[in-house]
Amino acid sequence: MFRSVVFFLLTLTTQIGGLAFLLFIWLKKYLKWKRTYQQLALFLAFYLFCSLMVLPIVAPAFGRTPLPLYATNKQGIKPASLLACLMNRHYVKPALKEAIVAASKAMGANVTLVYLDGNFPFWNGFPLLPHKSHDDGEKLDLAFIYQSRKDQTLLNKGKGLLGYGVVEPPISGEVNQPAICEHRGYWQYSLLKRLVPQRKAPEYAFSESHNRQLLAILAKDHRIDKIFIEPHLKARLKLGVYAKIRFHGCAAVRHDDHIHIQL
Numbered sequence: 001m002f003r004s005v006v007f008f009l010l011t012l013t014t015q016i017g018g019l020a021f022l023l024f025i026w027l028k029k030y031l032k033w034k035r036t037y038q039q040l041a042l043f044l045a046f047y048l049f050c051s052l053m054v055l056p057i058v059a060p061a062f063g064r065t066p067l068p069l070y071a072t073n074k075q076g077i078k079p080a081s082l083l084a085c086l087m088n089r090h091y092v093k094p095a096l097k098e099a100i101v102a103a104s105k106a107m108g109a110n111v112t113l114v115y116l117d118g119n120f121p122f123w124n125g126f127p128l129l130p131h132k133s134h135d136d137g138e139k140l141d142l143a144f145i146y147q148s149r150k151d152q153t154l155l156n157k158g159k160g161l162l163g164y165g166v167v168e169p170p171i172s173g174e175v176n177q178p179a180i181c182e183h184r185g186y187w188q189y190s191l192l193k194r195l196v197p198q199r200k201a202p203e204y205a206f207s208e209s210h211n212r213q214l215l216a217i218l219a220k221d222h223r224i225d226k227i228f229i230e231p232h233l234k235a236r237l238k239l240g241v242y243a244k245i246r247f248h249g250c251a252a253v254r255h256d257d258h259i260h261i262q263l
């Protein structure tokens with residue numbers, strides 16, 4: 001029973017963790033270390049080996065590739081959270097990786113694109129909770145770009161919980177889609193905003209110029225099919241000409257804390 005629960009939880013949270021756990025149970029009878037903490041440490045090491053060394057080699061055979069774990073001179077892309085990568089949430093189809101690498105080059109060397117959740121490495125239809133749609137390698141979330149209010153330097157990091165939840169809300173005169181959705185009874189729409197402290201890195205403001213530039217580059221990329229942000233941001237950034245940039249519907253969650261793109 002205990003092993004079934006562990007298998008289920010590890011599979012749900014990391015996709016390959018359950019399989020690594022079964023393999024480890026089979027392997028451990030050959031090990032000399034028998035104490036619980038020793039076996040826990042060995043399992044962690046075995047899991048990390050599978051996640052960091054084996055998966056990046058195997059996943060391309062199944063049509064998915066990992067996004068970079070850190071930015072370099074050649075590509076300015078990095079994750080908001082290494083923990084999410086250790087949970088194998090940063091896999092995408094190669095075309096999506098190419099699109100994001102191209103976007104980072106077009107943004108210039110100053111800007112590092114920060115990605116949030118992608119997809120698991122295997123199997124279409126395997127859910128990446130709590131997302132509804134990140135299950136086929138074709139979806140990726142990106143952090144907005146934030147700039148210092150004092151000296152214009154860029155934050156080059158995500159805000160909030162693993163990059164989610166710190167919102168750039170509607171201001172007076174803008175369409176307030178979160179209020180409309182909540183009024184219609186979609187209680188989950190702004191749930192994360194209520195759970196996540198909003199004062200993360202307040203010295204860095206939402207950069208209208210950089211976010212506009214990034215969203216226009218992504219919208220012009222033929223590989224990208226849809227981009228979701230809140231309607232008030234689309235209007236504020238004057239992106240009305242791009243039909244690909246759309247409202248995602250009240251059944252989702254608000255998208256003024258991150259950008260969602262998909263092939």
Ligand SMILES: [Zn+2]
Pocket residue numbers: 131134139140141259260261
């Ligand atoms: Zn998304």
